[in-house]
Amino acid sequence: MIIANNINKKFGKLKALDNVSVTCNKGECVALIGPNGSGKTTFIKSILGMVVCDNGFITFNGKNILHDWKYRSAIGYMPQIGRYPDNMTIGQLIDMMKDIRGKSGGEIDEELIGSFGLDLMLHKRMRTLSGGTRQKVSASLAFLFNPEVLILDEPTAGLDPVSAEILKDKIVKEKAKGKLVLITSHILSELDDLVTQVIYMQDGKLLFQKSIELLRADTGQLKLSKAIAAFMLKSK
Amino acid sequence: MKKILKYVVIDILRNKIVLAYTIFLLILSFSIFNLEDSSSKGILSLLNIVLIVVPMVSVLFASIYVYNSAEFLELLLSQPLRRKTIWLSVFSGLLISMVISFVAGVGIPVLLYEFSVTGFTLIISGILLTIIFIALAMLVAVKVRDKARGIGAVILLWLYFSILFDGLVLFLLFQFEDYPLEKPMVAITALNPIDLSRIMVLLKMDISAMMGYTGAVFRNFFGNATGMCISLLVLLLWIILPIWISVRMFNRKDV
Numbered sequence: 090m091i092i093a094n095n096i097n098k099k100f101g102k103l104k105a106l107d108n109v110s111v112t113c114n115k116g117e118c119v120a121l122i123g124p125n126g127s128g129k130t131t132f133i134k135s136i137l138g139m140v141v142c143d144n145g146f147i148t149f150n151g152k153n154i155l156h157d158w159k160y161r162s163a164i165g166y167m168p169q170i171g172r173y174p175d176n177m178t179i180g181q182l183i184d185m186m187k188d189i190r191g192k193s194g195g196e197i198d199e200e201l202i203g204s205f206g207l208d209l210m211l212h213k214r215m216r217t218l219s220g221g222t223r224q225k226v227s228a229s230l231a232f233l234f235n236p237e238v239l240i241l242d243e244p245t246a247g248l249d250p251v252s253a254e255i256l257k258d259k260i261v262k263e264k265a266k267g268k269l270v271l272i273t274s275h276i277l278s279e280l281d282d283l284v285t286q287v288i289y290m291q292d293g294k295l296l297f298q299k300s301i302e303l304l305r306a307d308t309g310q311l312k313l314s315k316a317i318a319a320f321m322l323k324s325k
Numbered sequence: 326m327k328k329i330l331k332y333v334v335i336d337i338l339r340n341k342i343v344l345a346y347t348i349f350l351l352i353l354s355f356s357i358f359n360l361e362d363s364s365s366k367g368i369l370s371l372l373n374i375v376l377i378v379v380p381m382v383s384v385l386f387a388s389i390y391v392y393n394s395a396e397f398l399e400l401l402l403s404q405p406l407r408r409k410t411i412w413l414s415v416f417s418g419l420l421i422s423m424v425i426s427f428v429a430g431v432g433i434p435v436l437l438y439e440f441s442v443t444g445f446t447l448i449i450s451g452i453l454l455t456i457i458f459i460a461l462a463m464l465v466a467v468k469v470r471d472k473a474r475g476i477g478a479v480i481l482l483w484l485y486f487s488i489l490f491d492g493l494v495l496f497l498l499f500q501f502e503d504y505p506l507e508k509p510m511v512a513i514t515a516l517n518p519i520d521l522s523r524i525m526v527l528l529k530m531d532i533s534a535m536m537g538y539t540g541a542v543f544r545n546f547f548g549n550a551t552g553m554c555i556s557l558l559v560l561l562l563w564i565i566l567p568i569w570i571s572v573r574m575f576n577r578k579d580v
Contacts, residue, residue: 138402139399141576141578158407161405186404
């Protein structure tokens, strides 16, 4: 579904992405793992076309995403730090997104808005929200249009345990519907029961892309966190 | 396009600055027309103020607005929208609100007191200046990432066009006073939209008869329809070029 082919991106002298090639298919849940500053977010943003790659190409459903924009209607994106217009209320923001994506989005999925209790504070302005509530808004917006692909950048960072659990259940539910879920996280333990594929990045380079079974077999560890640790030790 | 435009215009209108600007222009125009004994003299005073105030407010407001809507732009960029559409919607939103504000603030009083070709020229050139300086502000905003530097650049740009440029031209004139510079001067004014607008309006007034030989050359060029068309075209170019370059840069910009 998403194929990245030898993409490179430089920010000044820093190589944020160095020859990254990745393939993600439908129905998978791909975990994007790597230390801080390894290029995970840059990679995600280049899939969304928010970062324009220096060379290499990305295809979405077989079409090059460069100069294309319609493919984004099939993506729900939850940014790491959700930044929204300060003087808009939650309600206005949701209405605006519905208005903008309305036709192309298909059916509307407001489940998360309800389960996060956002429907009770629709009148609150974005600038008054706490970091966690902002994350809840980001998550609700990502799932709102029932997209085929979910791209979640550190989805549970800043969420309280209850909300994190709600979000995880929702991800499992959507994955079961055969959607592609691309997820980055530092908390490896919460990825254990979700993930089918693991992409490991370091210093902008792709170190490996493996299915979780293969990774478990290679390292002899059942837990993802232990398997990654074992891999890192081995590669040193 | 229409949907984003709607949100941009609503956002700008919620910001009271545009309303304050309109009221300021209204008070200014009415007081000038009431102070001067003849309305054509009023037009002249108004022209001088409009040429300073309109570019400054347009360029500052537009650049600050674009910098402040960084979050909004970021949100839109992850949605199924063409980048060009997003950028041009912001431009059109600024353009519509600032032009309406100018027409209400200066256009209405001018039409009430001085319903003439001069009045019309003043309104048209004010509108064009508004759009030109919004376009320039958007170019700076897409080029310079840092807000403080961007606003600084925009202020310098305004200083250059309204003060420094004239100084440079005067310097040039004195350095080369032995040569006939009247005709090159016509071309040089094309490099500054503010000067171009000033000349366009001044030549529609009676006082242009007293501007000496250069004035005569200018009158010869700008006085006829061809010259007028060329200067309008140059002003339009001052809009199209910056906005076109900024669209191209925005298409490659990383967020």
